[in-house]
Amino acid sequence: MQIKTKMIPLVGAIALALAGSAFAQEQVVTIGHVGPLTGPNAHIGKDNENGAKMAIDELNAKGTMIGGKKVKFVLDGEDDASDPKLATTVAQKLVDAHVNGVIGHMNSGTTIPASKIYFDAGIAQISPSATNPKYTQQGFNTAFRVVANDGQLGGTLGRYAVDKLHAKNIAVIDDRTAYGQGVADEFSKGAKKDGANIVATQFTNDKATDFNAILTSIKAKNPDLIFFGGMDAVGGPMLRQMKQLGIKAKFMGGDGLCTTELAKLAGAGLEDDQVVCAEAGGVPDAGKKALEEFKVAYQKKFNQEVVIYAPYVYDALMTMVQAMQEAKSADPKKYLPFLAKIRHKGVTGNIAFDAKGDIKDGSLTLYTYKGGLRTLLAVTK
Template sequence: MRFNSSLVLRAAVLASLSGGVAQAQDVVRIGHVAATSGVIAHLGKDNENGARMAVDELNAKGVLIGGKRYRIEMLAEDDAGDPKQGTTVAQKLVDAKVRGVIGHETSGTTIPASKIYFDAGIPQISPSASNPKYTRQGFNTAFRNVANDEQLGAALAKYAVQTGKARQIAVIDDRTAYGKGVADEFIKNVKSAGQGARVVTQQYTTDKATDFGAILTAIKATKPDLIFFGGMDAVAGPMLRQMKQLGMPLRFMGGDGMCSDSMARLAGDGMADGQVICAEAGGVDAQQQKGMDDFRAAYRRRYGIDVMTYAPYAYDAMHAMVAAMQQAGSTDPAVYLPALAKVRHKGVTGVTAFDARGDVKDGRLTLYTFKSGKRQRLSVIQ
């Protein structure tokens, strides 16, 4: 019997191609979106790094869903913290037929993007967007695994009035969905706190501003004993430097957007020990601390830098989404969405589980200050 070499070669090529198709069918694509360019790129990259660590771990162990092995492929997109770009990349991920999305990072991009994912039936977990509106739109595809601004604002107002004894409070926000949202919640809770505390002035800036002379001068005239800022560290740091230049050694308070390890670098010599108080939407108790410490050590080995803020939450969000697929035995969003709504995933940030709105159950907050250029934990509250 004679061998036909051309037929053998053709058969080998076809086998190779069919193997490639089979492999492609074994891939599940999950999107990740954050601001990896612009003034808060350091925070966005932190989120992306955390999600990527989860993907690499899952693939190394092997992901079995419905009796079939899958490889997770993360499609990372940059929304630059811009709502318009956020909706553009959201549609791009829908067109790429992702099975879920981790993100977006900021409330201002998460909220408009969530409508696109909802219309496409694609589940979304934000590990850092805290504006309450996100989970109050009636979208059953929208989840978050951090506390929201209502909790942040209430905790910071209580600390300012009861512990800090602040009575004359100035408020600044950057007019973003996040900055305005957390500032509004803070103001509401100051007004209900009593004890003579009141907001003496409210000023506005932008998330790209660099000159705060006019608003700080206006604030100085009201003689406050505390300034609350709703915005990100990229603005808060320079604002602190300018406060020092104007002779305003006031206590400075804000939410998670300015609660990063980068604050000391951005503020330079403008931040005194204990001057800044901030709250991060998340936190672990003593029993969970070892898991968080191990994650931080692994992150440092992998990337050569420390965790900024929400990398552990992006990490847990990715694991929770894949766990829901495994529980449902399917990567089809319509099939695994009910499992995601009921998921209980034990991760480095605690148990990820959602209430009827999609908010994290038993959300914790961590209060921090800064001393000797380092962030120091004050307390974890729930």
């Protein structure tokens, strides 16, 4: 009996030790995500965060391993409200929390100032949607993006406006953000290079709702096309007021305009084939099956359609984790060199980065709207 009495605590101690050992084998990896969860761009920011959640849930469900240890992934989601000042505050918060990497920010105007903070801390950052070229021109080895930049996007739209839409006289409006001004400038360069006349250049801001003065001035110039550098929350009401003023010009914009929500925001102001816009990414026919499967899974999980960039967020996070697996470590100092040389097959296409951190061979997808639905025109480079 004495032997049995002594064996019970001994067996218990062994069981606890084994449980503790197993527990110690599981490591927690925290990935930050930042986007606007409040304010006029919140619908896009929430879409982005949902993309991150899909990746996190999938990684945890399949018991992902890094360096021979099972990993529990945790998402630290933060709101920057598309505000550059708040973006730096949130970035520092993530640095102080010792996150293993960051996916974001959404806007160029928030991504660029935040990138300096991540660089100083040595934390990898992949933006799924920031397109301003300045982001990857700062020499930060921590900065990457999985979409084409404004040089590609704006230039392609400028050529398309002249060559395909036969626009000769063009008015340009931008919202003075890093994104809006950047894409509008690149569009103007592309359009002028192909022979268009820029008959008016106007400015608004990313919170404006009244454009009557700007549009009345532009109407007098009788443009064939109006290009808007900004987001759908401003572009939608602008289309409404164009219709009220009897402006029949085509309306063009970049990825910020090119969302599934534009039709709701524009209402009766959106006419069939009036709008041409570009998403700063694109999947050729051979890769469409994976993207469509993602969209179906997204709809099932969140009971809503993809707005625009959720698949790119998903791919950005999966790309970062692949680099961790190849490095056998979630420490940014160890996996950063692997991220720079990564080859990842994502739902949005193949992902690899150039020396600056820009995606190689970035594609663009051109859309119009028919019957209130975003309709594919072409995938191009």
